[in-house]
Amino acid sequence: MTTALIAEDEPLLAQALRAALARAWPELQVLETAVDGDDAVERALRQRPDVVFLDIRMPGRDGLAAAEAIVEDWAAPALPLIVFVTAYDQYALQAFERAAVDYLQKPVQPARLAACCARLQETLALRCAAAPAAARTSATTAAGADDAALLERLRHLLGRPGDGAPGQPPLTILQAGVGATLHMIPLGEVIYFEAADKYVRVVSATRDALLRMSLRELLPQLDAAQFWQIHRGTVVRADAIATATRDDSGKVQITLRGRPERLVASRLHAHRFRAM
Numbered sequence: 001m002t003t004a005l006i007a008e009d010e011p012l013l014a015q016a017l018r019a020a021l022a023r024a025w026p027e028l029q030v031l032e033t034a035v036d037g038d039d040a041v042e043r044a045l046r047q048r049p050d051v052v053f054l055d056i057r058m059p060g061r062d063g064l065a066a067a068e069a070i071v072e073d074w075a076a077p078a079l080p081l082i083v084f085v086t087a088y089d090q091y092a093l094q095a096f097e098r099a100a101v102d103y104l105q106k107p108v109q110p111a112r113l114a115a116c117c118a119r120l121q122e123t124l125a126l127r128c129a130a131a132p133a134a135a136r137t138s139a140t141t142a143a144g145a146d147d148a149a150l151l152e153r154l155r156h157l158l159g160r161p162g163d164g165a166p167g168q169p170p171l172t173i174l175q176a177g178v179g180a181t182l183h184m185i186p187l188g189e190v191i192y193f194e195a196a197d198k199y200v201r202v203v204s205a206t207r208d209a210l211l212r213m214s215l216r217e218l219l220p221q222l223d224a225a226q227f228w229q230i231h232r233g234t235v236v237r238a239d240a241i242a243t244a245t246r247d248d249s250g251k252v253q254i255t256l257r258g259r260p261e262r263l264v265a266s267r268l269h270a271h272r273f274r275a276m
Contacts, residue, residue: 002124003029004051007040007066008085009058013106017053017085020108025117037061041069049080051120053104056086068158068232071151072266077249078127079147079267081120082154151268171221176202176209183209191240191259193218195233205258228272230254230265244273 004021008014014033021028031047034040036059044052044066052070054063061069067082074080087106102116174185185202193215194201200211200218211218215233222235229235230252242255244265252265252273265273 001029002027002051002121003031003047003049004053005031005034005040005044005047005049005080006053007034007037007043007058007063008053008055009036010055013055017108020110020113021117024110024114025121028117037063037066040066041073044070044080045073045075048076050124051081051083053083053085056084056088064154064158065232067154068268071154071268072232074267075249077147079150081123082150083116083120151271154268155271170223174202174209174211176211178207178209183207185209187222190237191256192234192236192263193227203259228269230263230269230272232266232268234263236263246270246273 006014006017006021008017011033018030018033021030028051031043031049034043038060040052040054040058040063041061052067054066056063058066063084063086067084070082071079082102084103085106085108086103102119104112104116171187174187174190176183176185185204185207189204189206190202191205192203193211194203195215196210198212198214200213200215202209202211215235219229219235226238227235228238236254236256240257240259242257244255245253247253250267250270252270254263254265256263
């Protein structure tokens with residue numbers, strides 16, 4: 001039985017999509033509706049649906065952030081198929097079209113939904129047909145080419161906030177608090193940044209400190225070539241990475257110069273670590 005999760009904060013729209021799916025794909029089992037982005041992530045990781053329909057604008061995490069969290073924390077090799085549902089106008093939809101991401105525009109039209117469901121069924125059928133052969137090789141192979149395509153599409157849509165945006169001065173010195181003391185930390189001493197609620201933990205070889213900003217606010221001020229985002233909550237200085245080892249799930253285990261801990265690069269960001 002193929003299962004699907006709908007994430008939509010407006011009950012009438014969620015009910016309308018559920019009814020439309022029942023007509024377009026009667027065999028599809030639709031699970032309980034998630035009411036916001038955080039609920040969507042929790043339900044998806046717990047219920048493991050085959051397909052997730054994500055509204056873009058939701059309270060808490062939006063649809064893109066929810067998709068990122070689902071992909072990064074998904075334990076099984078094969079990722080769910082993700083469809084974005086949006087009320088964006090045609091100009092905004094061009095971003096989805098360039099990324100080749102399947103999306104539905106509100107109000108959802110029956111013909112468009114039928115075409116979307118046909119593509120989803122075709123992809124799932126190909127995945128099932130490939131599974132026996134993939135099981136004889138590795139979990140990474142079992143994820144299939146469609147998983148690699150999904151990761152690439154999400155990278156394209158998510159990007160890094162501020163990449164290529166002019167006028168944002170790059171940081172050279174961080175002003176970080178440690179207790180009642182303000183420390184001036186040269187950016188070259190930072191080994192990695194870690195999201196900590198509404199703050200960012202700054203980790204160097206000799207100290208930890210907190211920045212009073214979110215990681216999303218910090219990212220546009222960092223050189224993307226020097227500081228690599230390896231997880232939605234972690235950014236590491238590239239030349240502080242000592243080794244990177246890929247595991248069967250597609251994640252990458254990272255050791256650092258000057259720090260004992262290991263970091264993990266999610267499947268979404270593991271493409272950075274390829275032998276040259």
